Amino acid sequence: EIVLTQSPGTLSLSPGERATLSCRASQSISSSYLAWYQQKPGQAPRLLIYGASSRATGIPDRFSGSGSGTDFTLTISRLEPEDFAVYYCQQYGSSLTFGGGTKVEIK
Amino acid sequence: EVQLLESGGALVQPGGSLRLSCAASGFTFRSYAMTWVRQAPGKGLEWVSHITASGGNTNYADSVKGRFTISRDNSKSTLFLQMNSLRTEDTAVYYCAKGGFWEVLRVWGQGTLATVSS
Numbered sequence: 230e231i232v233l234t235q236s237p238g239t240l241s242l243s244p245g246e247r248a249t250l251s252c253r254a255s256q257s258i259s260s261s262y263l264a265w266y267q268q269k270p271g272q273a274p275r276l277l278i279y280g281a282s283s284r285a286t287g288i289p290d291r292f293s294g295s296g297s298g299t300d301f302t303l304t305i306s307r308l309e310p311e312d313f314a315v316y317y318c319q320q321y322g323s324s325l326t327f328g329g330g331t332k333v334e335i336k
Numbered sequence: 337e338v339q340l341l342e343s344g345g346a347l348v349q350p351g352g353s354l355r356l357s358c359a360a361s362g363f364t365f366r367s368y369a370m371t372w373v374r375q376a377p378g379k380g381l382e383w384v385s386h387i388t389a390s391g392g393n394t395n396y397a398d399s400v401k402g403r404f405t406i407s408r409d410n411s412k413s414t415l416f417l418q419m420n421s422l423r424t425e426d427t428a429v430y431y432c433a434k435g436g437f438w439e440v441l442r443v444w445g446q447g448t449l450a451t452v453s454s
Contacts, residue, residue, distance in 0.1 A: 325383040
């Protein structure tokens, strides 16, 4: 089973700052099957990025994804107030696993 | 508009059963794999089960294997999760999602809460 480890657990930043979230896999995965989701309290997760770097429909271009092999990154170039949330990475190849999440909170 | 609407969550005693449903609309349901994901209170996301578009293949997390059964009725665009021998650790919000193995979870329902407690 592929284990996804996200870091940091919590990121304290101010609006306008850049956020860099990491997702590391226990074994190499195809970048075609790595996704990022955003979840706000009381809401379902929302797809942000799929295929490691493709933005989902309606996602602002301040969100970008990169990486390959075992190391993947979600970058939010300038944090907007609505971006403070929990972010999960996920691999969706021959199995489905989620990382433990990174909470982006207001500093 | 693509929509998924879960129902069936309730309070049930340990050892009991629940059947969750997920009604789909706005897309050709029979063409897509579907997935159940759960989230225990204050915890992260956990994949539960996956079913192929035809319903011919199913997969389960080890934590629910042998107790939960996923199924679908393509004629009614509805996904199901039959949950038996429930444990307190099964308490969670259960989400259905469009997609699964090799297909990103592009659309999610709003979730339904299953509480297992005496």
